[in-house]
Ligand SMILES: Nc1nc2c(ncn2[C@@H]2O[C@H](COP(=O)(O)OP(=O)(O)OP(=O)(O)O)[C@@H](O)[C@H]2O)c(=O)[nH]1
């Protein structure tokens with residue numbers, strides 16, 4: 081008999097597959113590894129799979145449903161050997177804090193570009209709102225209206241204010257959510273605030289930063305009592321974007337879509353070229369200055 085479920089945890093050789101919360105430990109026949117050469121992990125958390133159950137009660141994956149989207153561990157944009165962090169994501173949230181650590185707009189914008197490139201709906205969580213002084217509050221209001229005008233969801237949270245957590249819960253419910261953000265912003269604390277029974281460890285220096293670049297790190301899905309999942313990835317210090325070509329970058333800034341139609345050159349990078357619609361929009365104040373500067377800084381980091 082064939083069963084259908086979702087992979088909620090992977091160790092690389094074993095996969096925990098959930099069917100309505102009931103877990104079966106599954107293995108994967110070697111043929112799948114050969115079939116899906118473009119990625120280093122042929123099955124990943126978030127995947128929907130069919131599996132059979134053997135005499136010993138363990139499962140064998142027989143089919144992997146095609147992915148709607150996926151988030152790579154490092155955004156390499158379709159490059160061979162890309163390692164997938166999680167598949168079939170409903171929303172990826174970049175988590176930042178008001179302070180400790182300081183809010184980083186560059187991190188947010190790099191993250192949003194990656195989400196646009198991978199066609200993943202994105203949101204922004206600004207945590208530790210209890211630490212905001214009036215000046216910080218004003219700044220948060222400004223960036224909230226900026227990002228909301230670009231159609232990104234923005235949630236201001238504090239683990240000390242239950243109502244902010246309840247509002248976040250409304251957005252997470254029944255979805256597969258990914259939390260990504262620097263160490264210490266409170267990703268795990270938010271999960272505990274959502275569901276105290278999870279009792280996850282917080283406040284510890286992430287192991288991630290001590291590991292080599294190619295160390296395999298697998299995400300796992302944390303089921304929410306209210307329905308849906310959240311993955312809590314260890315602090316990602318930088319969300320690398322490579323393999324996007326320079327003239328392509330502005331496609332991932334929604335506010336540049338219209339102005340770029342007015343550029344003289346089809347491959348304009350909106351930096352030094354004459355008759356550039358995007359630069360004109362920036363100079364007129366129609367494109368936010370921080371966003372444009374972050375655009376330029378990402379542009380500079382691209383290879384070609
Ligand atoms: N004041 C305040 N402190 C918070 C809040 N949320 C989390 N913290 C504190 O911030 C510290 C880091 O929280 P974590 O939840 O471990 O952060 P993390 O994002 O999971 O960090 P990594 O796992 O290292 O990536 C802890 O000391 C938390 O108590 C908040 O809303 N307000």
Ligand SMILES: [Mg+2]
Nearest residue numbers: 267268282314
């Ligand atoms: Mg954590």
Ligand SMILES: [Zn+2]
Nearest residue numbers: 343348350356
């Ligand atoms: Zn231009």
